Amino acid sequence: MKRKRFTNPVIPGFYPDPSVCRADDDFYLVASSFEFFPGVPIFHSRDLVHWRQIGHILDRPSQLNLDGVADSRGIYAPTIRHHDGIFYLITTLARQGEERDIHANFVCTAKDPAGPWSDPLWIDGAPGIDPSLFFDDDGRVWCHGNMRPDSPAWRFHRVIWLQEIDLSAMRLVGPRYVIADAADYADRWGQGFCNAFEAPHLYKKDNWYYLLIAAGGTGWAHAMYVFRSRSITGPYESHPQNPVMTHRHLPKETSPIHCPGHGDFIETKTGQWWVFFLATRPYAGYHNYLGRESFLAPVAWEGGWPLVSPGTDRIERSYPFPDLKEHRFPAEPETDDFDRQTLGFSWYFLRTPRERWWSLTERPGYLRLRARPQTLCEQAHPSFVARRVRHLSFSASCEMEFSPSGEGEEAGMVLYKSSRAYFRLVLSRRDGKKALCLVKRLLQDDSDSEIARVFVDSSCLFLRIDTSGRRFRFSWSRDNRRWKVLDATYDVSCLSQVVCGGFTGISVGVFAGSNGRQTGSVADFDWFRYRGAHNW
Structure with missing residues (x-):
């Protein structure tokens, strides 16, 4: 009988740096959330392939201060582990500094992965980023992460550190060990391929300790490396086939998957091993605009070493299904009618909310946004409710009621890609009249620029943003049947990571603002619909 197959990515959209743990028959996965709030989305699965979001770990403003955080800073590379009935989340809060970023590492705990999770427990003296936890069978717990050495040999020279942690006091104890140093491998593999040793995770199998890391940066040179030792503190020997996974040897123009790396191994109850990792799906050449997504590949063991995607030298779009009973969840509805009192888990804000500018109860059945002075180009918290774009071809639309009372008010x-790259399709007031305007800011722009305008006589409009071929398209309608396309389309590459940089993909959502002015205007959204046309 032919085995059922699954298709990557198993979690589409920018859910990068996946980490996974198992609790009996259940699996839980977390991903980086950067400058968006709530922080650290958490997913549940019973078969490793089908996932349902069950919440966020950092869902209270008291847990996560993202005030003033720059683009692609915030929450980096969380790790989730389960031990003796407790779930542990360890991660990094990154902020921009004058010379280099400032990092602080912390732990949150919960008995139920759906929450509530504790407030952050900060780990004094834990350097660098990408921390992880390893629970040894002798009862000791080890914290490990990456850090910049005191005297780096080159700009991106990093090492992997290890130190015992007392979780009851939440402090590091005993000596600190360096268990992997990029400088030791620069001559063998090339300095560029040894950039940014990061994302370490430790595992134990057959009395060997295995260290999985990422290196090469998160772009084309990205790769996963494995090392092993009989002692957790080392010395560690390198896998004879390192890197155990990369796509940097494949042609950029024809490879359907780019940049695999930053992985986490998981073993099922049946003894199968798998690895979750980030990768990208290129579109329009080498460009990608969905960001780094969560992929899954099988792992085999041979001669005491793990082999990723055995039998092939690449990550495949499709693999045979895990040796687990398939468990599907109900499909997420395409349309959010805003008929609940709280927003669904797919929605998020830009940075931490410090006031209540949105409501689902002031006008039941509508999402109401209060127009505020904060803009999208600031490192602030504007009236913006967004969700990830998760498909290469998509359509997002909404019904909105808004009456701008003054110049500059808009909804x-x-x-959105970042504070320097976005499009706004907004109803505003221009020269005393209502006008539907398309405004852009792209990386080469010093300011916002209006690229299309049409005067309208209605305060109730239907709006749509979608893809047509390889271009973004912006449309509007008075009746949701006859749509008019604005005479301005843009190649999707304009919001890609290659052009814009950063670690996130694109978001689509609803917005209300007053461009620096105080106002009492509100915008009401009756529904929001997101449709993904296809994944590849």
Whole structure:
């Protein structure tokens, strides 16, 4: 009988740096959330392939201060582990500094992975980023992460450190060990391929300790490396086939998957091993605009070493299903009618909310946004509610009621990559009249620029942003049947990571603002619909 197969990515959209743990028959996965709030989305699965979001770990403003955090800073590379009935989350809060970023590492705990989770327990003296926890069978717990050495041999020279941690006091104890140093391998593999040793995770199998790391940066040179030792503190020997996974040897123009790396192994009850990792799906050449997504590949063991995607030298789009009973969840509805009192888990804000500018109860059945002075180009917290774009071809639309009372007030839809790259399709007031405007800011722009305008006589409009071929398209309608396309389309590459940089993909959502002015205007959204046309 032919085995059922699954298709990557198993969690589409920018859910990068996946970490996974098992509790009996259940699996839980977390991903980086950067400058968005709530922080650290958490997913549940019974078969490793089908996942349902069950919440966020950092869902209270008291847990996560993202005030003033720059683009692609915030929460980096969380690790989730389960031990003796307790779930542990360890991660990094990154902020921009004058010379280099400032990092602080912390732990949150919970008995139920759906929450509530504790407030952050900060780990004094834990350097660098990408911390992880390892629970040894002798009862000791080890914290490990990456850090910049005191005297780096080159700009991106990093090492992997290890130190015992007392979780009851939440402090590091005993000596600190360096268990992997990029400088030791620069001559063998090339300095560029040894950049940024990071994302360490430790495992134990057959009395060997295995260290999995990422290196090469998160772009084309990205790769996963494995080392092993009989002692947790080392010395560690390198896998004879390192890197155990990379796509940097494949042609950029024809490879359907780019940049695999930053992985986490998981063993099922049946003894199968798998690895979750980030990768990207290129579109329009080497460009990708969905960001780094969560992929899954099988792992085999041979001669005491793990082999990723055995039998092939690459990550595949499709693999045979794990040796687990398939468990599907109900499909997420395409349309959010805003008929609940809280937003669904797919929605998020830009940075931590410090006031209540949105409501699902002031006008039941509508999402109401209060127009505020904060703009999208600031490192602030604007009135913007967004969700990830998760498909290469998509359509997002909404019904909005808004009456701008003054110049500069606006509300509508936003396609957002960063504070320096976005589109706004908004109803505003221009020269005393209502106008639907398409405004862009792209990386080469010093300011926002209006690229299309049409005067309208209605305060109730239907808006749509979608893809047509390899271009973003912006449309509007008075009746949700006859749509008019604005005479301005843009190649999708304009919001790609290659062009814009950063660690996130694109978001689409609804927005209300007053461009620096105080106002009492509100925008009401009756529904929001997101449809993904296809994944590849």
